[in-house]
Amino acid sequence: MSNAPDFSISAAVERAFAEHPIVDIHTHLYPLQMGALSLWGPDELITYHYLKAEASRQLPPDISVAQFNAMPKPEQADVVWKTLFVGDSSPISEAQLGVITVMNALGIVPRPNGLADFRAYCADVKPEAFVDLIFEKSGVGKVYMTNDPLDDAERPLWEKGFDLDPRFGAVLRLDSALVGWPGPVAKLQALGYNVENALSEKTVSEMRRYLNDWCDRIGARYMAISLPPNFTYPGEDPVSQLMAKAVWPTAQDRNIPSAMMVGVKRGVNPVLRDGGDGMGVWDLANLENIARDFPGVNFLITILSRENQHGLCVVARKFPNILPFGCWWFLNDPSIIQEITAERLELLGASFIPQHSDARILDQLLYKWTHSVRTISPVFVRKYEDLAHAGWPLTEDDIKRDIAKMFGGGKLLSD
Ligand code: FIX
Ligand code: ZN
Numbered sequence: 001m002s003n004a005p006d007f008s009i010s011a012a013v014e015r016a017f018a019e020h021p022i023v024d025i026h027t028h029l030y031p032l033q034m035g036a037l038s039l040w041g042p043d044e045l046i047t048y049h050y051l052k053a054e055a056s057r058q059l060p061p062d063i064s065v066a067q068f069n070a071m072p073k074p075e076q077a078d079v080v081w082k083t084l085f086v087g088d089s090s091p092i093s094e095a096q097l098g099v100i101t102v103m104n105a106l107g108i109v110p111r112p113n114g115l116a117d118f119r120a121y122c123a124d125v126k127p128e129a130f131v132d133l134i135f136e137k138s139g140v141g142k143v144y145m146t147n148d149p150l151d152d153a154e155r156p157l158w159e160k161g162f163d164l165d166p167r168f169g170a171v172l173r174l175d176s177a178l179v180g181w182p183g184p185v186a187k188l189q190a191l192g193y194n195v196e197n198a199l200s201e202k203t204v205s206e207m208r209r210y211l212n213d214w215c216d217r218i219g220a221r222y223m224a225i226s227l228p229p230n231f232t233y234p235g236e237d238p239v240s241q242l243m244a245k246a247v248w249p250t251a252q253d254r255n256i257p258s259a260m261m262v263g264v265k266r267g268v269n270p271v272l273r274d275g276g277d278g279m280g281v282w283d284l285a286n287l288e289n290i291a292r293d294f295p296g297v298n299f300l301i302t303i304l305s306r307e308n309q310h311g312l313c314v315v316a317r318k319f320p321n322i323l324p325f326g327c328w329w330f331l332n333d334p335s336i337i338q339e340i341t342a343e344r345l346e347l348l349g350a351s352f353i354p355q356h357s358d359a360r361i362l363d364q365l366l367y368k369w370t371h372s373v374r375t376i377s378p379v380f381v382r383k384y385e386d387l388a389h390a391g392w393p394l395t396e397d398d399i400k401r402d403i404a405k406m407f408g409g410g411k412l413l414s415d
Pocket of ligand 2: 026027028358
């Protein structure tokens with residue numbers, strides 16, 4: 001290799017990750033100050049909707065999904081544990097491996113009494129100490145939440161006010177305020193926003209007031225929405241209209257990004273509840289239209305279908321206001337993460353955010369990032385070897401800078 005660096009590239013990549021606290025730009029995590037919204041521990045971890053969906057394929061014949069759903073959470077955890085971790089096959093799915101990684105990182109031996117030992121461990125630990133331990137061991141410095149003022153459990157917390165743990169950043173989530181219009185009208189009116197069923201000027205200005213008020217109140221770093229694969233722009237449907245007339249103009253005024261998570265089909269199998277969502281392929285011509293029509297808005301874009309990933313890189317090459325991020329949900333699997341990260345590096349260089357965790361339970365930070373860093377590092381090592389081979393006098397500082405930029409929130413969310 002010409003210009004071979006006088007240091008080990010893989011060791012340098014490992015050090016770069018170890019030295020730079022990760023900014024996790026999309027999670028469903030909440031600090032302890034937010035009470036019941038803050039999920040942690042074995043019963044939450046093992047009833048994660050990914051695992052419930054996997055367990056629903058192998059439930060014992062005497063337990064229907066409906067019966068499972070009616071069980072209290074600890075009982076559900078017992079069933080999932082028996083079905084997936086003590087069953088007739090090894091726990092080798094990504095979500096199953098995740099539970100083992102968490103237990104191992106906490107010094108809990110998964111077999112034979114993993115669940116009981118995990119419960120005993122958490123019964124002894126102080127919640128604050130557990131939060132500190134998870135952040136420290138996962139290498140995460142900050143997570144961005146998913147905040148919904150129309151959520152009756154969350155809104156009163158913000159109205160009452162609390163000292164937000166600085167490791168948690170706020171994000172205004174818009175699904176409940178826009179999707180299924182005019183469904184959200186009554187709730188918005190109850191909060192004092194005089195929107196109407198019709199997408200009138202009044203509705204648009206009141207929606208903008210709602211967005212600005214709540215971005216101010218929670219200190220939102222960006223606004224986010226998930227969208228179905230048939231989302232169109234320009235479009236006549238209310239979500240497309242409200243995004244164009246209220247959300248993107250507000251994002252531009254506030255100079256905060258608009259995040260769009262596209263391709264989810266909610267409730268394809270409703271009996272699985274939050275584990276029942278599916279996906280579809282999105283026509284990226286819609287994204288080209290959005291980026292072209294709103295050059296003053298920065299778009300954080302993640303798309304659920306594997307088929308859209310290459311196209312997303314190409315659209316991002318055409319429009320600097322498109323910032324691809326993460327390997328979302330059904331793409332958050334090592335084989336696909338490597339594929340997506342490699343083509344993004346080849347087509348976008350270091351101008352994207354490779355990953356987010358989408359963690360719902362605090363413990364998950366331990367495995368989502370351990371797995372992602374272990375999966376993504378070889379992709380970076382290969383790329384740096386290519387760079388050195390091409391003749392670039394690579395330094396360790398180059399690698400540290402790149403990793404800090406890409407996993408530190410990128411140009412839009414780095415502190
Ligand atoms: O829309 C979203 O933010 C999705 O991430 C969630 O709805 C989904 O349930 C999830 O947890 C994916 O990992
Ligand atoms: Zn999410």
